Structure formats: structure tokens, C-alpha cells
Amino acid sequence: MNRNNQELNIGDNVRLKIIRTIFEKGSDARFTKNIHKILAINRDGSFKVNDRTRNYKRNELLKVNTEQLQTNPNQDNYEISQQMIKKHKADRRINRRLNKEGLDQKNIIEDNNERTLRKYRNTRGINLSHYL
Numbered sequence: 001m002n003r004n005n006q007e008l009n010i011g012d013n014v015r016l017k018i019i020r021t022i023f024e025k026g027s028d029a030r031f032t033k034n035i036h037k038i039l040a041i042n043r044d045g046s047f048k049v050n051d052r053t054r055n056y057k058r059n060e061l062l063k064v065n066t067e068q069l070q071t072n073p074n075q076d077n078y079e080i081s082q083q084m085i086k087k088h089k090a091d092r093r094i095n096r097r098l099n100k101e102g103l104d105q106k107n108i109i110e111d112n113n114e115r116t117l118r119k120y121r122n123t124r125g126i127n128l129s130h131y132l
Contacts, residue, residue: 006063008038008041008047008058008061008063009038009041010038010039010040010041011037011038012037012038012063013035013036013037013063013064013066014035014036014037014038014047014049014061014062014063014064015031015032015033015034015035015036015061015062015064016031016032016034016036016049016052016056016060016061016062017030017031017032017056017059017060017061017062018030018031018032031062035064035066036049036050036051036052037049037050038061042055045057045058047061049061
């Protein structure tokens with residue numbers, strides 16, 4: 001069944017259309033991951049959705065069949081894998097910079113002392129720069 005032919009009623013679960021920019025990839029998602037509920041149908045045919053202030057037209061909504069919708073047990077794994085990917089990218093970026101400078105990761109001593117990285121601010125108008 002075509003999604004535009006599905007009738008929407010109060011209490012139906014829907015996804016909202018994402019406004020796309022000119023240079024956005026075609027493979028990017030077209031509708032939000034979050035599911036919203038229709039609260040009211042206005043006289044002009046627009047729909048009031050929870051957690052949102054504006055009204056939406058029919059073509060901006062995608063009806064979600066909650067009977068077929070299952071909670072994805074892999075969602076937590078997905079978020080964990082995304083965090084791992086970010087950490088891996090950061091590590092690769094650091095390694096690239098080190099290789100470019102001709103340094104070896106084994107020769108670097110990591111200092112976890114936060115005080116060494118703290119910036120001192122000028123307090124009460126006293127100039128402390130000559131102490132640093």
C-alpha cells in the first residue's frame with residue numbers, strides 16, 4: 001500500500017519528514033527515527049503531533065505500524081559501535097599525525113594529570129602571567 005493512501009487518525013504513531021538541504025546525500029534518512037503520536041487533526045487537514053509546536057501536512061508524516069514495529073535489541077549495540085568507531089577514528093588521526101612527524105607511539109608518555117592542562121585565568125584583576 002502506498003504510504004500516502006494510508007489514513008491517519010488521532011492516536012496513530014508517525015515519523016516526521018526531515019527537511020533536506022541541497023547537497024545532502026540521497027542515501028540519508030528521509031524520516032526521523034523518533035516516533036510521535038498524532039494529538040489532533042485541524043480543520044485545514046493539518047496534524048498536531050506531540051512534542052512539536054508546529055502543525056504538519058499529510059505528506060510530512062509517515063504512519064508507523066506499531067504491531068510490526070519491534071524494539072531493536074541491536075540499538076544499544078549500534079550506539080556502542082558508533083562510539084567505538086569515533087574512538088578508532090580519533091586514534092587513527094593521532095597516529096597519522098605522529099607518523100607525519102616521524103614519532104613513535106611507544107615513545108610518548110601519557111600524563112593524566114589534569115592540572116598540567118588547566119589554563120589559569122586572571123582573577124580580580126591581578127596579572128599572574130609572570131608566574132607562569
